Amino acid sequence: MALHVSVKFRCFVLLLCLQLVSVQIAVATSRPIAKPGCKDRCGNVSIPYPFGIADGCFLDEWFKVTCNDSLNPPKPVYRGLSVSNISVLDGEMTTEVGIATNCDDQHAADDSMTFLGKFTFSNKKNKFIAIGCNTVALHKATNGSISGGCLSICTAKDTFTNGFCNGIGCCETRIPAAISNLSVTVEDINERKNMSFNLCGYGFLVEQNSFSFSSPYLKDFKSKGTGTVPAVVDWTIGNEKCDDAIRNSTSYACGPNTL
Template sequence: MGCVRQLQCYVFLIVISLLPAALAESTTLKLSLPGCPDKCGNVTIPYPFGTRPGCYRDDGFQITCNESTSTSTGTGTAPKVLLGTNSSNIEVIDINITSGETRVYKFIAFRCYNMSDQVEFNNTRASMDLTNRPFVFSHKRNKFTVIGCYNLAYIVGQGEDSYQSGCASFCDNNLMNSTTDGSCNGLGCCQTSIRSALHYYEVQWGFKNNPDWHFNPCIYAVLAEEDWYKFQVQDLTQFDFFKRNKNGVPMVLDWAIRNNGQCQNGVEKSTNRACLSNHSICNNASNGEGYLCQCMQGYQGNPYLPNGCIDIDECITRDKNPCSQNAICVNTDGNVTCFCPKGTHGNPYTKDGTCIKDPEKFPYPARVAICKSFFLYVFKLKIRCKNAQYFFHIYLFLFNFLL
């Protein structure tokens, strides 16, 4: 019987040791549909995006993982990730399902002049069309940036996106002293904002000639991530700007679930729901029509997947734990409970709160005085009584009372 008992204990210990791993596996965040790749090289591909038929929500979220071509990374090369089909020239940098943003590389619009002040060569891909796709150009994260000494450039829309904006940059005779690296204020470089809900743009040039060609042979215009570019004077005098960005410049696209009903008070009004997780809601897009899905408070994960939003264990997440330092934290489904340990009281929910020790019901000095008097009485009684076991229990009681 003893051996059986030991074996049961041994099995119990094994189960307990494996339980954390099993729980961790069951709460792993899911990114893609079952059987679908969730990465291409170093780029994570979360649903509603996907690289195979049946792995993306619709054609607008198709991603091509082109392993026959590669792109340079900080640690070598990786497959090229393209937005759309293999014929796309839009390379994906990363995808964010929380903010509804996709960062991509886009080619630079440029014009270079020869000694006759004539355009010697320029690029022919100075436009981008996102029509009938779930994307628009981010008006909050991008700026139209113009670089050059005699450069007037426009960003122009067409059709429903009929629109025009631009800026001009010039150089003075004392360029090197008057122009500061990092500043884009009109001397050598200028920037302007774009409108919201823009699906199409192309770059147009305002000046045909460049009288400063001998000093500034090439001029540029890019729609790019606002914080990406820091102006350098050498971008005017040399070809460093183009060499540094031969793969393109980073641009931010806003995406959403578009042409799919409405989102009202966090609830989808659609026959083709996109927010499939039980613990998800929808929010109207901030750029263009449509909406995004998000996990409810207390949950994290991919709201576009069935059961994609899982409970956050706030107790083990430092920045989400609302309990005071010495309080006990208990994670619940979608929430958390804090309480003070036994023998303490206070506010367990605020970072500045604390659980302090309860006041003693019987002060220690009083217990000492009582025990001392009672001990003397019992000692005198013991002299007349020879029952040692009886007095042993009395002494034990006094000891526990004192503690």
């Protein structure tokens, strides 16, 4: 009986130790790491290698981040876009992107253009949104050709469903894979006459878990589209395969989005 209790106790201790080790490994692998001697944060955002702020701290110019210390808290900026998160494990970065608008009280529509260069917008974690009545939002490729879009229609008598983009007041779709430059335009397909509840149409790409439609957006969304929304960017390290890159421990920084 004593032997049986002793064996069970040892198994329990072994199991506990294995759990503690797995937790330590998970914490260690999830902790962003900057190059030695380099700043690893900007405000509340971690800046892990291959990204970096100062010269010698990033892999190459595609991974250069600046820190806007004039804000409180400071904000990291990548190619003019504010950054709220960088993940090495996922090979992702969350940035703030602009909103295309078409308002009745404006002489011309305000398009939104975002240029990532080497990196691409995630077509799995983002969705393309159009908000408005009789509004079509289009996203265009680098050469100006239309790559996709969606149409939202409604009248003053429509009943809107908060939380859903079903084409009535709000529509949603996906973007193609490997889009690095995003140009968004919004068109009014039928003048919004006598629609005091909807003076603007909007079009934008947004991280799918960060947006849920609400009928008040028809009257005003993000200060008439002058604000920004978060979007997920996939990043890779050149064309080097992870199996090759991992052999160089000083520069290894592969995530699932790498080749």
